[in-house]
Amino acid sequence: MTAHGAVAVPRSRLDPARLGVWLLLVTEAMFFAGLIAAYLVLREGSSNFGAPAGHLSLRLAAVATLMLACCSLCISRADVALTRKRGPRIVASWVLRTVLFGGLFLCLLAVEWRECFKAGVTPRTNLYWSSFFVLTGVHGLHVFGGVLWAAWAWASARRGLNPVRTQLAALYWHFVDVVWLVLFTLLYLV
Amino acid sequence: MSESASKARWFSTDHEHIGRQYLFTSLAMLVLGGMMALAIRWQLAWPWTEMPLIGRVLFPKTGHVISPDFYTVLFTMHGTIMIFFVIIPLLVGAFGNLLVPAMIGAREMAFPRLNMWSYWTMIPAIACLLAGFFVEGGGAASGWTGYAPLASVTSGAQGSGTGQTLWLVALLMSGVSSLLGAITYVTTIATHRARGMTLMRMPLTVWGVFTASALQVVALPMLTAGGLLQLADRLLLTGFFTPQNLVINGVALDAVAATGGSPLLWQHLFWFYSHPAVYVMVLPAMGIVSDVLSVHGRKPVFGYKPMVWALCAICVLGFLVWGHHMFVSGMSPAAGTAFMLSTFVIALPSSIKTFNWLATLHRARIQLTASMLFALGFVALFIIGGLSGLWMAATPVDVYINNTYVVVAHFHFIVFGGSVFAVFAGLYHWYPRFFGRALDERLGKLHFVGTFVLTNCVFLMMHQLGLAGMLRRTADPYVYGMFEHLRPVNVFITWSAIALAAWQLVFVVNLLKARATPRREHGNPWRACSLEWRTAASAPIVEHGPYEYSRPDANSDWLPQARDDTPERVSSRPQS
Amino acid sequence: MRTLIALLFGALIAAVLWSFVVAPGRGWWMPASVSTYGGDIDKLFNTITVVLAVAFVGTIGGLAWLVWRGTRTTTVRALHTHGNARLEGAWTFVTGGLLLTLALMQLSVWRAIQAERGSGGKPLVRVLAAQFDWRFRYPGVDGMFDTADDFETPYRLVVPVDERVVIELRSRDVIHGFFVPALRLKQDVLPGSALTAWFEAHTPGEYDLICTQLCGSGHYRMAGKVQVVSRADFDAWNERMQREWRTNGQERP
């Protein structure tokens, strides 16, 4: 029924893909806002919230935070390289580094979880740990998604194709990074 | 047909195809949800009697009498199906896909594949939901609101086991489906408009879908977050919504879960989306009705800009009123006051819309087509539903009204009298555009008259039931002596509901009759200005707003919104 | 067709008005209020209802009239107008003012109803809700809860007339709804917290207590009674219940 022939010419300067990713980030932001709000409400309001009780490794988390910061940094380097019209190899190498740092972050998260389980801490221990596992788990899934996205971007960046893909991945990574900073502050520091 | 071709038919990325898939899936679910409604009505009129059809199959041991827990499952499923798998997919999924690109002059959606997945995520969601009927303990049984801890704890009710988990998964998947669709719509409308199609030249249907989608993008993730936490409560035995020291159905929860959570937290997360969801169910309907009133009234929509601003105002204010579902929940009284004020404020844009519809009809040249009749029916019933909302907005009055049949009457006037009437108005109006076949006008009018009368027969007296105090979600109101005298009213409502359902056969006959006629190009049968009726192959250049009817300076009583681009300019423009 | 439409809308107005006019006489209406603030709530309800009735008749009547007029065969061409800013402004202003007035009217009653929330007023009775029963725990002679002389009774909440009664609502399992239509009192019973509510009944009698929040498959039958009696009767009943708890009970052979 496209015979009516309205030729689609994106008239506006908004790039659909970029707008789409921004909308995705809005939903993701609201999603994490919901989870974090629930965490805060329970932490302030519950008489039985519990506490990390020494099972958290701040050092591990700090390294993980550093990993994510590196992810953000690398992918933005890739972005800059693209705008400066650098060669595909330079761009691809920055993207690849993002993938690696993201993978490292996930490994650190896995280590953290394993230490917790070893110490007998599970989501059932108390509400703090319930929130901890749900929040870090959901965030970890997002990092995993980011790794896949970056890997996908790498595959095309290597051949110098599809620069938009890398730019959008960068956008997403910054978001994931910011969310982690909030989570890190709330779960580990405050 | 070759295999790949048939695969392409199933998994088509063509938005019109997806729109039709949405349309027929939701109509099928409408039939299912409607049957459930009839079973519910049967029980309310003649509780503990032989339930037709399903009683014999499901309850051989009770003399074919439905059991109270199956009744609970029925109204839970009825609500869930009607909201998440009928009204929202019909208005946003079906009409959105079929109309939005055509109305803004886009050849396709911004993300055709995402759009396809939006539909194909809904199918497993439906499968999950219905699978609940076949698992041990039966389907979800905690109402469509899934209040914790009844829903979040596996021992809460018979259906609180696997059935409830499946329900939750279905809800989450339908949320993902809606989100994919919403992102597609917002992006398409923002970036794929034809030349000259400024925002203030978009038909109100597009505005309706746009605002509804924007609401979904922002609000739905809250429900997803809540749903995820509830899923964790059920599967990981966390206790986000489970307070301490509860013993539910013989299970002391402190021993099995990390308790200490808050049941009100779920209500906040749930209503943060599910109140805006009500607007998702009505904003596109308002748009459709505005369009139909204008076309068949041969008159521009009165106050187009205020109409748009009213839609946007509802969209924004929609986020501030969720707490009015919780006036008696134990929320703080100050919050109650704040939510009451915001709720009174949100009544304003809706009334402005109503006044504008009336003003649109002022000195119009009204064609009483089936579509127009349903649109007029929408306005009338929406007025009733909207007005009764004021009772609920007023906190002291809501203390009495809350969870009674007044609420049931109120939202059925909005959702059935409103949204469903708008769907019918839209179908009669755009059927030639969608399917190349026209629906029979006489049958359509017959369909309207019966539906309008019977809708009022069904839902009007529910106000009185509720005022008498009759509670919602009851399998047998006559447990209370004070409701015994309401039996005749309930019987009348049930008969009306049966008649209303039967009357929809007129529509089915109409569909079948249309199917039997050969496809043909209908052109622009209603002589509507907006772009979706264009037949020219060239690109449109939009020059007017969508409602240029009866212009004194024009020869005909309508002026198409766009003129055709010249072939030279088409070829000279770079293709994207 | 236009006649039919006019008839339909006319019938709708008639039906709505009829159903609301005959309703009180047939008991399709709120039962008579027996609590002190019930009258205030009813007054607010009636005010809103009058506003609604005027708005309803005005808009539907207007709609019917406009359709009647718009379908005249003599109309050659519709009026071409895109709106009227002054008119829009006027009805926005008027409706907004009306809505705001209605909203402000609610505030004092709402404050009064919610006055006891969290104020620590001493409850007369503790309402214990559980799937699918109401139980009422009275403090006994010492007036203190959770002491050995507390006594408990299912189904029937007995309270004295003409006295401000504070109740404390607790749930053992899921959310229940404490609703006494005649008292115009409804409050969800939230597990995990003790909410308080209050009422002052001014007419002795027996009134239905309804669970209004879905609490499982037995929700529909979670019924109770509120029995309002004179102070003397209340004391006598209190004494009788306490005696029963101190003795063999009323044993029927």
Added chain:
Amino acid sequence: MFRPTIRERRARTPALQRATAAAAALCLCVACGFEPGPAPLEFSLSGATQSALEDAPAVRDQIARELTTLFGTPSQPAYAPHPAWDAAGVDLNQPDASAGAPYPGLAAAAETYRRECLHCHGVEGGGDGPSAFGLTPAPRDVRLGIFKYTALKDQSRPRRADILHTLEQGIAGTSMPNFQRLAPAVRESLADYVRYLAIRGEVESALVLTWREEEELSPEAVGEALTFVWSRWAKAPSKLVVYEGEVPAASKERIARGDALFHDPLKGNCASCHGTSGAGDGPAAWKIGVDGQREPAYSDAWGRPIRPRDLREGLFHGGSRPIDIYRRIYAGIPGGPMPALGETMKDGEPLLSSEEMWCLVHYVRSLSLREGP
């Protein structure tokens, strides 16, 4: 010149109106004379009977026939007159109503049962109605004739008053609600119907047993089974646990003494099952199952695992009045592992005196109260 392309076709208004009116009239006519009801019910044999007589379908049919002769059907429930009734001066088909109101009778009670009880307790009272799934504790299967919460000793069958007490109070802490919204006479008839179902169920299993032993079912044997079952019910009124006078006050001393008795393995020994804190976690009541999980060590007469009550909840299934708890301690809980301490003898002496049992009552109650031990 302006002409609309779609002319509004003149609908045949009168025809439409006539059709609508006719439809409405038809609906009204149908609606007025319409009164649906439930389909008739039938008793079926219990699962235990069915599996016991799997290889003897003829006996199965015979037992079903005998039961119908003796008890009728759910639509026409009636006892076949029994010779023992004359001696006892009762007629179960004409039970006297102490409430004074017109007594509804068994057939009407069956209707009430069907509306109020059947969804959980099933047609035969087997606790297997469609809504029984997932309820903890499961609805009572009355066909064994065992009722847990009575005021009687010696594991007796209940009196009507005991069943009525449960109907009036419900069983706190379970899904069994109270039925005070039914008129007293209706409740009495309901209690009679519950007894009817119980006796019917007991006779059913007695007949199976008789056939097992004698390999045939003579009319005499059937009569004997009925007599045997009935005799147990007839004894009930004499078994009431009565405590004359006022309940001793819940003093600190009594509570302290109760505490000691509760934990003394040679006296109350309650802690062995109910746990030292009364949380129901005593070592005797639990075992480690095959999967390494803790599971209840005891089962009740229905074969369901049974866990000791968490006394700190303050919810007592048989009633929370002091006298109710006293009776629970005195007479135990039929069908379960809770012993009857009031009837336990040691060296020819009662294990616990009445005073000691009251101390236990006050201690148990204090576990859920503010001024606990």
